[in-house]
Amino acid sequence: MKTLLLSLKDVEQALSMEEVISAVEQGYISYNEGKVQQPDIVSMEMPENNGETDIKSCYNKLNESISVKIASGFYDNGKNNELPTMIGTILLFDGRNGAPLCIMDGSLITGIRTGAAGAISSKLLARKDSKVVAVFGAGGQARMQIYALCQVMNIQEIRVYSEYTEELPKYKEYVERNTKVKVIICDTPEQAMKDADIAISTTPSKKYLVDKSLVKPGTHIVAVGADMAGKNEWDPEIFKGAKIVNDSIAQCISRGETRNAIISGIIKESDIYAEIGELLLGNKPLRESDDEITIFDTTGMGIQDNVTAAQVYEIAKKKGLGKYFEFI
Structure with a gap:
């Protein structure tokens, strides 16, 4: 079983705002049609480091995939180090057997899918x-x-x-x-x-x-x-x-x-x-x-991450982006 690893640069090459807007619209529709399982968000705060972390997960029956995103905001980053304020990672699993399909940078996905949501509204x-x-x-x-x-x-x-x-x-x-x-x-x-x-x-x-x-x-x-x-x-x-x-x-x-x-x-x-x-x-x-x-x-919502990550995964495979490694 091979798992695809996608960097921020890989994800960037597999995203377009127009396609993400369409995917997020479909994700919202799937959620309201009862085709999505979306557990409560898990949140943690690190006030001593001016930071916070959210974990969002989702199973989407429409594309038969499971996604888990860990996204953090550390608001002193860039001031006392060279890290970005927002850092995220998304894990994408096959919803039919639980196999890990892809590990990808989630920072850009978080930004673009949230931008898409505002535009849709x-x-x-x-x-x-x-x-x-x-x-x-x-x-x-x-x-x-x-x-x-x-x-x-x-x-x-x-x-x-x-x-x-x-x-x-x-x-x-x-x-x-x-x-x-x-x-x-x-x-x-x-x-x-x-x-x-x-x-x-x-x-x-x-x-x-x-x-x-x-x-x-x-x-x-x-x-x-x-x-x-x-x-x-x-x-x-x-x-x-x-x-x-x-x-x-x-x-x-x-x-x-x-x-x-x-x-x-x-x-x-x-x-x-x-x-x-x-x-x-x-x-x-x-x-x-x-x-x-x-x-x-x-x-x-986890469904926004799910549909966007699934889209990135499919495009990355077609374009030959990223690297595979044996996870299992």
Whole structure:
């Protein structure tokens, strides 16, 4: 039995945003069709090292594969060493016999599948004439969200705010080079939210950045950063009366931005409109007026990793990428 080993460079050669968006859409649909087993996320925090680790696993009946991802965020990396902030590894197993098919770098997969999720939500829920995007955070995921969004919508201006101001010039250069969209660096959340049609948050903040007063009618919010209990980027009051869509309701009420609104007493679980897979299946209407505020709360799902990793594995085999070794 041979197992394929794929480096970050190998994975990069086997990925395209357009294909990942399609795969993640199918993954969400499979989840809502009951074809996915997805255990609870296992989380660990290492506060003395400003780090955290999540373990996400999944069995997908559609492609008969099992995936396990170990993803870490160590937020001092790059400052006191040469390591990236986000580090991940994905193990892919044959769901018919348990054999290890592939071990691959998961850092880029985590970034691209999360970017794809945000883009899918905007395609479904943002106003079709949306042009201006507010972005909170200027790291890798803030870049990936915009790169993905520009695959599905005609964006004309990015307004970015980050508490880590040293990130901003590189963010502006990267996004403008890769998307040809104008980027405006903002000094405050108020400046970033000015005229924003879509607002995306990608920070590890534990105290909300955006007050309800800054969110205009018709805004679509993509809440990415709050992926474990204690994180908070948005004023919970924003959820009152909004159309709330989760990737997984079970996850978002226990560890997402939706959790913050529930424990604040702003909403109840019954106020959640839908999971995104339900919208892709056409089971519920999408945006119903230009004035409603829509929120997509994503905590990241094992099925996203599964479908993306399976896609990478198949493409890598066709392209002859990576190296095989005898694991068993």
